[in-house]
Amino acid sequence: MMLFLGVILLLPLPLHAHGVMETVGSGGMVVTAQYDTGEAMSYARVNISAPGSGLTFQSGRTDRNGRFCFFPDGAGDWKVIVDDEMGHRLEVMVPVDETLTLQANQQREVADEISLSRYERALMGISIIFGVFGTILGWKGYKNGKPDVEDMASGKVKK
Numbered sequence: 702m703m704l705f706l707g708v709i710l711l712l713p714l715p716l717h718a719h720g721v722m723e724t725v726g727s728g729g730m731v732v733t734a735q736y737d738t739g740e741a742m743s744y745a746r747v748n749i750s751a752p753g754s755g756l757t758f759q760s761g762r763t764d765r766n767g768r769f770c771f772f773p774d775g776a777g778d779w780k781v782i783v784d785d786e787m788g789h790r791l792e793v794m795v796p797v798d799e800t801l802t803l804q805a806n807q808q809r810e811v812a813d814e815i816s817l818s819r820y821e822r823a824l825m826g827i828s829i830i831f832g833v834f835g836t837i838l839g840w841k842g843y844k845n846g847k848p849d850v851e852d853m854a855s856g857k858v859k860k
Contacts, residue, residue: 730803734767734783734791741767745785752777773797 734742744762747769751758763769763783773779776799783791797803 729770729772730779730795730797731768731770732781732783732793732795734763734769736789741765742783742785742789742791743767745783745789748782748784750780750782751775752779 734745736742742763743765747761747763748757749759749771752775759771761769776797779795779797781793781795
């Protein structure tokens, strides 16, 4: 009798649990993050906030090509923040209409007008450095009381 009960208890019984299914679809919003050199921001941290909400709607990481896909559940401006955790951060507003599709992206045009190329930024940085040092040297010359050009031309300068 004990052997019979042991065999019955050890036999696998069919369990009635829920199953799983898959669906493969298209759509969603894809954000691609790149450095100004064109290199992808691979595996960067992404946080997405819904319109009018300070809470995170979705978070994750970009793929090796710097892409991240999300499916918004309402209309409005969705805030996407991509951070590579090395000091580079990208903040994008993704406008979504009532049909949950991307609106005409006017903000991309504005960002393109405002952003400067790598060479423009380097030239601006060098100009700022020269301007600061020129101001400092000019102030030192003024403080030391060096003669100006008019004094030298009139011969009032002692040698």
